[in-house]
Amino acid sequence: MNIIDLFSGAGGLTEGFRTNEFNILNHVEMDIAAAETLKLRDAYYYLKNNNKLDLYCQYLTKKINHDQLFSNIPLDQQNKTLNQEINSDTIAGIFSTIDDEIAKNNIKNIDGIIGGPPCQAYSTVGRARNKSKKDSDERIYLYRYYIEFLKKYRPKFFIFENVKGLLSFKDQFDEPLLPKMISEFNEAGYHLEKQIIDSSKYGVPQKRERLIIFGTDGSIEPSEFFKELNTLHETPNTVGELFQDLPELHSGQEVNSYSNRKPSKFVQANIRKTAEVPLTQNIARPNQPNDLEIYKLIADAKNKGINLHYNELDKKYQTHKNKHSFLDxxxxxxxxxVSHTLVAHICKDGHYYIHPDVKQNRSITVREAARIQTFPDNFYFETSRTSAFKQIGNAVPPYLSHKFSKAILNLYK
Structure with a gap:
């Protein structure tokens, strides 16, 4: 089944569709670092399929550079990722590039479109801050470009993922946006069903609720997708089980070697599945001494079943003026x-994701954050620690996405 991936991010949603039954034709992503991650991931799969993973390992261990690695990757693999913003000026060119790819590969039909526009405009967290920008915030209406892709390629199905804040979001006319969106999808010829999905019910070690809209061209009833998905429930690992084979380290350290402890069955089957690829990006932020003192207190209290709030700390630790809101x-x-929801704010600081082991006294590493999102350990995030955290926080958990792809295959086979 041929898939186009829109607003791809680092490729969490894509990763679940990287099976023999699906062909990812193109990714479209505007962020430069995320696009580099997508290109590297396509390179990884090309090298894996051609028994050349040693080149990927050499790149991860800095024995060869970016150009040396990609000199071994065919251009058609490198060009799968379109590093472009989707807007009125670019969409015709994006269509043209994808059309060339379709013709070159003699593809008769596009079967599915997956992706979700950036969610910041709909998020309840930034809603008050963004209220004054509604008249000019183009992010609110990016879904209309998604609809243009549906009209152009007429896929059998689509998956549209976003924050659950979209359910209550009101547009510039102070009217609910979602009913208008649904009407526009219907006018484009698609039936759809929506549901709030909690990733932790599907084996993801994280409480993460997202709005999933599944649409079809009428070939099947969209409600069947969620019925099929509900047969794929799975008990997730705890954070302790998820991290048990990772090394101990402290604030500011990077340790890229596994511990002697055995991985859990879930980690062995889904996270550490490529033994020859070395562990990477297991790097913790350096922290200020005052923050580290707070981390100890917060983690120790958590281990006793107590959520210690900021205003409950000793006054000597309270350096923030705001002591009435954001107390957690x-x-x-x-x-x-399971973990609480991992969000992109982790790219700014790790205060909301303190490691449970008081002895280590730090926030979680890039690799630990990736594991919470169920990215395999062989998945590398370009181009910096900050951009890696941002990409991870914005992603759809690949393990959940795999359940999506499995449900679709069961319906369409």
């Missing part, structure tokens, strides 16, 4: 439960 600005993970 420091938050530790619970070893005996």
């Amino acid at each position: 600005r420091y938050k530790a993970l619970d070893s005996n439960a």
Whole structure:
């Protein structure tokens, strides 16, 4: 089944469709670092399929540089990712590039379109801040470009992912946006069903609720997708189980070697599945001494079942003026439960994701964040630690996406 991936990010949603039954024709992503990650991931799969993974390992260990790696990757693989913003000026050119790809590969039909426009405009967190920008915020209406792709390529199905804040979001006319969106999808010839999906019910070690809209051209009833998806429930790992084979390290350290502890069955089957690829990006941020003192207190309290709030700390630690809101600005993970929702703000600081082990006294590493999102350990995020955290926080968990692809195959086979 041929897929076009829009607003791709680092490729979390794409990753679940990277099976023999699907062909990812193109990714379209405006962020430069995320686009580089997508290109590298396509390179990884090309090298894996051609028994050349040693080149990928040499790149990860800095034995060869970017240009040396990609000199071994065919241009058609490199050009799968279109690093472009989708807007009125670029969409015709994007269509033209994809059309060339379709013709070159003698593809008769596009079967599916997946992706979700940037969610910041709909998020309840930034809603008050963005209220004054509604008249000029083009992000609100990016879904209309998604609809243009549906009209152009007429796929059998589409998956549209976004934050659940979209359910209550009001447009510049102070009217609910979602009913208008649904009407526009219907006018384009698509039936759809929507549902809030909690990733933790599908084996993802994270409480993460997102709005999933599944649409079809009438070939099947869209409600069947969610019925099929509900047969794929799975108990997730706890954070402790997810991290148990990773090394101990401290604030500011990077340790790219596994510990002697055995990985959980889930990690062995889904996270550490390519033994020859070395561990990477297991790097923790350096922290200020005051923050580290707070981390100890927060993590210790969490291990006793207590969520310690900022205004409950000793006054000597309270350096922020705001002591009335965001009182859980420091938050530790619970070893005996799934993680709370991982969001892109982790690229700014790690205060909301303190490691549960008090002895390590740090926020989580890039690799640990990736594991919470169920990215395999062989997945590398370009181009910096900050951009890696941002890409991870914005992603759809690949393990959840794999459940999406499995449900679709079960319906269409």
